[in-house]
Amino acid sequence: MLLNTRDAADYLGLSSSTLEHWRTTEPMRGPAFVRLGHQVRYRQSDLDEYVNSSVVEAA
Helix, strand or coil: CEECHHHHHHHHCCCHHHHHHHHHCCCCCCCCCEEECCEEEEEHHHHHHHHHHCCCCCC
16 A cells, blocks of 8 residues: 555654655655655555664663
């Protein structure tokens, strides 16, 4: 399933501008994305992977 930036941001509880900022700054931050021509899409599996990799364990 491919999500546009707005839907991906809603899924993560972030703003669209946050995702846009993350993918346009160096070094790139945030979840992996797919570029289809001029369009950007996010795979739900990549969003889930990003969330899982961001877990901080309590000491």
